[in-house]
Amino acid sequence: MENQVDFNYQQEIERxxxxxxxxxxxxxxxxxxxxxFEMKWMYVTGNLSEQYRLLKVxxxxxxxxxxxxxxxxxxxxxxxxxxxxxxxFNYPIVVAEGLKSFGAIPxxxxxxxxGVMLVGSRKRLxxxxxxxxxxxxxxxxxxxxxxxxxxxxxxxxx
Amino acid sequence: xxxxxxxxxxxxxxxxxxxSDEAIFFFDRQGRVLSMxxxxxxxxxxxxxxxxxxxxxxxxxxxxxxxxxxxxLQTCLSCYMSDPTKDIGSFQVYFDTKGRGIxxxxxxxxxxxxxxxxxxxxxxxxxxxYKTQEELNQKLMMKRVIKxxxxxxxxxxxxLHDGVAQEMLSSLVDLRVLKYMNIEDDVLQKxxxxxxxxxxxLDDIRHLSVELRPATLDDLGxxxxxxxxxKWIEKNYGLHVNFQADLQTxxxxxxxxxxVYRICQESVFNALKYAExxxxxxxxxxxxxxxxxxxxxxxxxxxxxQFSPKGTGLGIYGMxxxxxxxxxxxxxxxxxxxxxxxLLKVPVGKGGDAV
Numbered sequence: 001m002e003n004q005v006d007f008n009y010q011q012e013i014e015r016x017x018x019x020x021x022x023x024x025x026x027x028x029x030x031x032x033x034x035x036x037f038e039m040k041w042m043y044v045t046g047n048l049s050e051q052y053r054l055l056k057v058x059x060x061x062x063x064x065x066x067x068x069x070x071x072x073x074x075x076x077x078x079x080x081x082x083x084x085x086x087x088x089f090n091y092p093i094v095v096a097e098g099l100k101s102f103g104a105i106p107x108x109x110x111x112x113x114x115g116v117m118l119v120g121s122r123k124r125l126x127x128x129x130x131x132x133x134x135x136x137x138x139x140x141x142x143x144x145x146x147x148x149x150x151x152x153x154x155x156x157x158x
Numbered sequence: 159x160x161x162x163x164x165x166x167x168x169x170x171x172x173x174x175x176x177x178s179d180e181a182i183f184f185f186d187r188q189g190r191v192l193s194m195x196x197x198x199x200x201x202x203x204x205x206x207x208x209x210x211x212x213x214x215x216x217x218x219x220x221x222x223x224x225x226x227x228x229x230x231l232q233t234c235l236s237c238y239m240s241d242p243t244k245d246i247g248s249f250q251v252y253f254d255t256k257g258r259g260i261x262x263x264x265x266x267x268x269x270x271x272x273x274x275x276x277x278x279x280x281x282x283x284x285x286x287x288y289k290t291q292e293e294l295n296q297k298l299m300m301k302r303v304i305k306x307x308x309x310x311x312x313x314x315x316x317x318l319h320d321g322v323a324q325e326m327l328s329s330l331v332d333l334r335v336l337k338y339m340n341i342e343d344d345v346l347q348k349x350x351x352x353x354x355x356x357x358x359x360l361d362d363i364r365h366l367s368v369e370l371r372p373a374t375l376d377d378l379g380x381x382x383x384x385x386x387x388x389k390w391i392e393k394n395y396g397l398h399v400n401f402q403a404d405l406q407t408x409x410x411x412x413x414x415x416x417x418v419y420r421i422c423q424e425s426v427f428n429a430l431k432y433a434e435x436x437x438x439x440x441x442x443x444x445x446x447x448x449x450x451x452x453x454x455x456x457x458x459x460x461x462x463x464q465f466s467p468k469g470t471g472l473g474i475y476g477m478x479x480x481x482x483x484x485x486x487x488x489x490x491x492x493x494x495x496x497x498x499x500x501l502l503k504v505p506v507g508k509g510g511d512a513v
Contacts, residue, residue, distance in 0.1 A: 030354070036361070037354045051436075056393040058365065059358050089431045092396040112351060 009043040016119070017045050020135055023122045024048075024097050027107070028057050028064040029115040039068060039116075041093065051096040057116075062091050064116040067104045071113045075103040075132050078125055093118065101127040105136060180282050181263075187242050187275030189215035198281070201255040223252040223260050238267050242277065245269055253281065261285050300479045308416055311371040318367040326360045375419055379409045380442065383419055388426075388440070397430045403442040410449065414504055417480045418442075418451055421488070424473055425453040425500045433457025433498065449504045456497040462490075 013025040024046040031038050039057035041064075057064040067074050076082050079100050083091055094102060102120030106113040119135060121127045175182055181198035185191060191210040199207060202221050209217035218239065224232035232252050238244075245268035254260050263281040270278050333356065336349050367373070368390075375383035381403045388399035409415075422440060429438045435457035443450050474490060477500075481488035486504035 033350070033354070037357055051396045054392065055396050058394050059362055061394070089395060092394070096396055110347070110351070 010045070013043055013117070014045045016135075016139065019138075020119070020131070022046065022119045022127075024099060024102075024118075024120045026052060026093065026097075026118045027115055028068075028118070029107075030068075030113075039064060042115075048098060049096050052093060055092055055096075063093060063102070063104050063118055067106050067116045068113050071106050071108075073103060073105045073132075073136060075127075075129060077101050077127065077129065080124065094120070098122050100124045103127060103132040103135070105139070180280050182281075183218075183279040185239075185277045185279060187277075189218075189239055189242070191217075192276060201253060201258075201281075203256050221254050223254050225252070225265070226250040238265070242275060243269065250284070251281070262288055297479070297482070301483055304476075304480060304483065308371070308420075312376075315367045315370040315373065318363055318370070319373055323360060323363045323367065326356065326363060330356050330360065372419075375415060376412070379405075380415050380418060381405050383415075384422065384440070384442065387423065391426065391430070395430055396436070397426075398437045399426060400437060400439045401442075402440070405442060405444060408444070410506055411484075414449065414484050414506060417484045417486065418449065418502065418504060421477045421480055421500075421502055422451055422453060424477055428473060429453070429455040429457060429498065433459070435497075444506065447505060447507060449506045451500075451502040451504075453500040454497065459492045459494050459497050461494055462492055 009027055013027060016022070017025050024044070026041050026044040026047070028039050029042045031040060039059070041052040041055060041057070044052055057068065059065055060069040063074060079088070079091075079094055079102065083094070088095060093099075097120065099120035100122055101124060102118060104116050104118040107115035107117055109115075117139075119127070119132075175195050178195065179197055181201055182195045183191060183198055184193045190213045194210070202210070206217050206220045209220070219234075224230075224234050225238055226249065227233050227235065229235075238246055238249065238251070246266065247268070248264060248266050251263050251265040252260050253263055262284040264284050265279065265281050267277060267279045270276055330353065333349060333353055337346060337353075341349070368386075372383045372386065374386050384401060384403065388401050391397050391399055410418075422442075426438055426440065429435065433455045435455050437455070439452075439454045441450070441452040478488050481502060481504070484504050486502055489501045490498065491501075492498040
């Protein structure tokens with residue numbers, strides 16, 4: 001990727017995956033103007049399938065779409081229960097990767113959501129709300145300018 | 159009537175009286191029960207029966223819940239029993255029957271003997287007919303609802319596509335012009351961001367419009383609409399649709415195209431939601447004056463007999479109703495663990511018009 005010289009996403013998500021013991025991490029980023037700012041999954045680790053390459057994130061739909069639109073983190077402790085049957089198909093990446101508990105945070109650039117980081121586990125209830133909070137806290141510092149906790153707070157206070 | 163058959167007739171009449179399913183009562187001029195047949199005895203309470211037999215003229219009111227006049231469904235106003243000389247060929251009455259509750263009857267009352275004033279009152283059970291009528295009405299309503307929904311969707315979709323989206327596009331163009339003017343860098347950056355948001359919004363509106371009802375369906379026909387839809391499904395849900403159409407870009411009547419499109423859409427969505435597979439096969443072809451749609455997956459399937467739907471269960475019902483709208487035949491085959499096949503056959507007469 002031409003414009004990511006200053007930050008190695010792939011290396012970073014692999015490190016985070018090890019550190020927190022996630023099964024999967026994926027980063028979706030908004031494309032440039034030429035690609036109509038469409039959002040695609042750009043960096044993944046721990047993936048089961050290559051399906052993410054085909055998927056387009058629709059603004060406001062699915063994990064990344066919702067986080068992208070709202071600018072707030074999303075956390076689902078028990079996917080089977082929360083997104084059962086009728087609703088699960090709206091989360092294709094969760095289905096494709098067989099995630100049972102997951103969380104996603106917005107990645108900010110110039111005060112705008114530019115991407116979404118999805119972290120998850122294939123075991124039920126493996127990612128707890130405390131675990132996710134801890135992850136958010138740590139990545140806030142480590143993920144540099146991409147994610148700042150106070151921004152998330154500001155957004156959700158409104 | 160031949161006189162020699164007189165005994166036969168009275169014999170037959172006795173049989174009719176005894177064995178008919180219709181309740182028959184005989185009343186005298188005062189409204190006292192002279193006699194009633196077995197079917198009549200069956201529908202009234204023993205208590206009422208005894209009172210009737212004892213000559214109580216009001217007894218029938220305990221079981222009669224009123225008749226249907228042009229003003230009211232159940233009324234006692236100018237009751238059919240009140241005027242002993244009036245004959246009414248057919249009217250509707252409600253009776254509180256033993257064990258079955260209040261049910262509608264078609265009734266007739268007429269004088270059969272001028273001298274004694276004896277009258278016969280006959281009741282014919284209407285529940286089955288009512289049920290049939292109700293089902294018919296429901297079907298008709300369902301069809302109207304489907305049509306109304308489709309029309310409304312079409313209107314909204316057009317409005318979004320031709321109105322809102324167009325306006326949005328022209329403001330986007332205006333905004334782009336701004337980028338080539340002499341402006342500060344930070345303003346430029348903001349403009350670019352706004353451009354991004356607007357483009358997303360435009361995409362959103364277009365999605366909405368297509369989701370409501372694809373304009374391609376009206377403009378370019380089934381095949382084109384399906385190709386766009388399946389591409390979208392693949393991108394958004396990661397389900398691969400193996401689509402083959404053999405229509406030579408033919409066009410059909412608007413209603414047929416809508417029905418085929420909606421049924422296919424629903425079937426593919428069902429596969430996506432419940433089959434837990436990565437691929438669906440869709441075939442669309444015309445053969446011997448019928449348009450065929452075939453949707454198959456090799457997913458989980460379900461038991462046809464004891465089917466407890468995962469969703470609302472209305473989908474399949476709706477598809478059947480839609481198929482009936484265009485005299486189509488809709489069939490669904492499914493087996494647990496083997497997958498589901500949906501077949502739709504719609505008569506298209508001499509075939510669609512080639513474009």
